[in-house]
Amino acid sequence: MSKRTVEVELSTTGLDAQGRPQRIPILTDDGGGGLALQAPPGIEPDLEGEHMLINIGPQHPATHGVLRLVLELDGETVVRCIPHIGYLHCGFEKIGEYRQYNQIICWTDREDYLNSIGNNVAFALGAERLFGIEITERCTVLRVIASELSRIMSHLVWLGTFCIDIGAFTPFLWAFQRREEIYRLIEKWVGARLTTTATRVGGMAADIPSGWMDGLRQFIRTFPHTLDEIDRVLTKNAIWVGRTVGLGVMTPEEAINWGLSGPMLRASGVDYDVRKDFPYLDYETYDFEVPVGTNGDVYDRYLVRFEEMRQSVRILQQAADRLPEGPVNIDDPRIILPPKSKATSEMESMIHHFKVVMEGPRPPIGESYVAVESPKGEKGYYMVSDGTAKPVRWRIRPPSFVNLSAIPKMVEGHLLSDVIAINASIDIVMGEIDR
Amino acid sequence: MSRFEVVRTGANASGGEPATQRNIPHRGAEANPSASALQTRFSSAIKRVEVIWGETVVFVEPALAHEIIRWLHDEQSQQYDFLSDVTAVEYRDAEVPIEVVWHLRSLPYRRFLRIKAQLPKGKPLEIDSVYDIYRTADWLERECYDMFGIQFRGHPDLRRILMWESYKEGFPLRKDFPLRGRFSRSEQLRQALAQNPEARYSMEELSIADAFAELPQDMRERLSKGERTGE
Numbered sequence: 001m002s003k004r005t006v007e008v009e010l011s012t013t014g015l016d017a018q019g020r021p022q023r024i025p026i027l028t029d030d031g032g033g034g035l036a037l038q039a040p041p042g043i044e045p046d047l048e049g050e051h052m053l054i055n056i057g058p059q060h061p062a063t064h065g066v067l068r069l070v071l072e073l074d075g076e077t078v079v080r081c082i083p084h085i086g087y088l089h090c091g092f093e094k095i096g097e098y099r100q101y102n103q104i105i106c107w108t109d110r111e112d113y114l115n116s117i118g119n120n121v122a123f124a125l126g127a128e129r130l131f132g133i134e135i136t137e138r139c140t141v142l143r144v145i146a147s148e149l150s151r152i153m154s155h156l157v158w159l160g161t162f163c164i165d166i167g168a169f170t171p172f173l174w175a176f177q178r179r180e181e182i183y184r185l186i187e188k189w190v191g192a193r194l195t196t197t198a199t200r201v202g203g204m205a206a207d208i209p210s211g212w213m214d215g216l217r218q219f220i221r222t223f224p225h226t227l228d229e230i231d232r233v234l235t236k237n238a239i240w241v242g243r244t245v246g247l248g249v250m251t252p253e254e255a256i257n258w259g260l261s262g263p264m265l266r267a268s269g270v271d272y273d274v275r276k277d278f279p280y281l282d283y284e285t286y287d288f289e290v291p292v293g294t295n296g297d298v299y300d301r302y303l304v305r306f307e308e309m310r311q312s313v314r315i316l317q318q319a320a321d322r323l324p325e326g327p328v329n330i331d332d333p334r335i336i337l338p339p340k341s342k343a344t345s346e347m348e349s350m351i352h353h354f355k356v357v358m359e360g361p362r363p364p365i366g367e368s369y370v371a372v373e374s375p376k377g378e379k380g381y382y383m384v385s386d387g388t389a390k391p392v393r394w395r396i397r398p399p400s401f402v403n404l405s406a407i408p409k410m411v412e413g414h415l416l417s418d419v420i421a422i423n424a425s426i427d428i429v430m431g432e433i434d435r
Numbered sequence: 436m437s438r439f440e441v442v443r444t445g446a447n448a449s450g451g452e453p454a455t456q457r458n459i460p461h462r463g464a465e466a467n468p469s470a471s472a473l474q475t476r477f478s479s480a481i482k483r484v485e486v487i488w489g490e491t492v493v494f495v496e497p498a499l500a501h502e503i504i505r506w507l508h509d510e511q512s513q514q515y516d517f518l519s520d521v522t523a524v525e526y527r528d529a530e531v532p533i534e535v536v537w538h539l540r541s542l543p544y545r546r547f548l549r550i551k552a553q554l555p556k557g558k559p560l561e562i563d564s565v566y567d568i569y570r571t572a573d574w575l576e577r578e579c580y581d582m583f584g585i586q587f588r589g590h591p592d593l594r595r596i597l598m599w600e601s602y603k604e605g606f607p608l609r610k611d612f613p614l615r616g617r618f619s620r621s622e623q624l625r626q627a628l629a630q631n632p633e634a635r636y637s638m639e640e641l642s643i644a645d646a647f648a649e650l651p652q653d654m655r656e657r658l659s660k661g662e663r664t665g666e
Contacts, residue, residue, distance in 0.1 A: 086597040259571025405574035
């Protein structure tokens, strides 16, 4: 048993007999975790009771969708956890085999629906490698802005719902208020809030409207204040620390072997970030840092995601400063639709329009796997083409699916109430897990 | 400023800063050095090596796939410690074999490698599980079995994951599976309504805390006669 004391600033007055602020010692051990409470003297704990079968979900607010967990309990301690998924299975990968590449982009919105614009970018990057396309400079920077905005959005939803699960309501409201501002920006850009379908193979659906950058700059300026506020309320809060430290610990070796990625892996102390290790969209030219935790528990995952939002703001600032002028889409009428005005007035543009819409662009025979750092982890799109306009196979590498598969390992030995905190710390989106 | 001791993922065993790949040729880009190491080590088991869009694809003998992946994982000069994905590809041409695909990453060397094993049609689709090397394979192989019907030998718990346990229409991502499903809508509805809503627990779960004994009498009888539960 290791002893680790976290200094906490109690938001309510907690003074000991000498009038000093209280320190709460947190005893953690590898299996049990959390606050080790001692039974009052004289009362023998009754541990001989029989095991209990508990079902959580699929319709339960704390399961973040339609996840179902069957738990075997010994008293309040989880002995075994059997997860069931698939309640939201729609067969995206099957449908993708019957759609042209540009038509698949709107399916990517609906899969990880908190990060829809980031999925659009990831799919477009994968398809562009399959087509052998080099996108324009302006498009690259716009996609970085889109990805980082959606990372902040996704982390804000995670933060808000995580707070609710643990019992803090106020940060949820602050987070969702700021998230609304991003949605307003996205809506001005592409016309939709959740189902963005913002990219096309070879470019974007639209360039940003005039004055949009001012809105983005204002967001970049004001957003860190919200983060500071939430930081002040949560990070050293005694209840928060007590509910999160020492839970669901994954060692670095375990985390790699279980295939965790994203903040889950980095909280365990492994510095793997796709943006740094396998860069795309010129991420190597941006100055940002990758936060890496040390203990791999729920508290470290919170810290890592929190810091990632600050780093995303840094990237947004740099991207806003360097956004070049120029075309957004590549200049290739076989792949990109002509402007609407030309399609209705020029014969050649109309033919191109017809060919692109009806037949669809055709990539050469080949395959590509492009992974991006989504808010949940390594998200990859694997596409196989046989030279026709529709992919033979479209595979989503779902980060939350793989992260969730470690939940039996993480919750076993913890209390039932900690299952909710651990589950919330994985940041799952059932749309992506079930696809 | 930051409360983390920030670790830059810059320096690594292979040296050099990574950069966004540009102007990747369709074929003929430089192959991952692990491919030639594999050819030296497993000469005949490596059928061919292709580089498509800068990604190295190694086609291996299905019977030796497990051994090859084990070597890639354990060998000090390779260290493919991260399994990104396990999936399969079936081509529209019915003659072409089904491919099982592993996407491997070496975090220390910052390498990416795709391993493929071809399973001819007409024979049972079987391959060794890599569950004992990577725990990631647990759910990924279950999904691959669920969608393609590929049996992973040695997987401890190979059952359906996205579809339910009593799903009878086959394997959805196979090319002979129609987009709307094998059964008609009315048949699908009939089966859904005929499902026993109580049968939501697997037999393994019913063994917990005498849950089986608390089921209604008729259900216990049906389950003891071998009827499968819903999940």
